[in-house]
Amino acid sequence: MFISSAFAQTAPAATATGGGIMGSLTGMLPLVLMFVVLYFIMIRPQMKKQKEHRLMIEAVAKGDEIATSGGLIGRITKLHEGSVSMEISPGVEVQLQRSAIAQVLPKGTLK
Structure with missing residues (x-):
């Protein structure tokens, strides 16, 4: 036998x-x-x-200067439901999702 009878008899009693x-x-x-x-x-x-990022995205307004997660820096020109239009240089606008906004820059960052 592999297990002695004394050991086999005491095993269930220990777990109970x-x-x-x-x-x-x-x-x-x-x-x-x-x-x-x-x-x-x-x-x-x-x-x-x-939560902080979500609150920041909800608080952006037209004219805010932002930096995107892709590295673009510009000024918000139009707000849409799930996206924004951003002017990256005079006459050049791109549209991006709100979730791509990495941070809102202080006013006057762009020249």
Whole structure:
């Protein structure tokens, strides 16, 4: 036989007691702690950053100077539902999605 009869008889009794439940909870504790740390270090700051970006995009107005995620810098000329028209030089307008706006620049940045 591979398992002695004494060992086989005591194995189910050990898992049925309260110590077995505490042992399994103690085994899960590092996993729970890792998730809590991951939440506070990575997930929560990312959600906060997304919320700030969404509020910034909703607050843009005609005449604001912006920089896009692609590196274009210009002034907003028209606002649409999900996009904006941006003048990148005199007489040259491009249309881009609102989500492509990386930041709103201070007034007077463009000359």
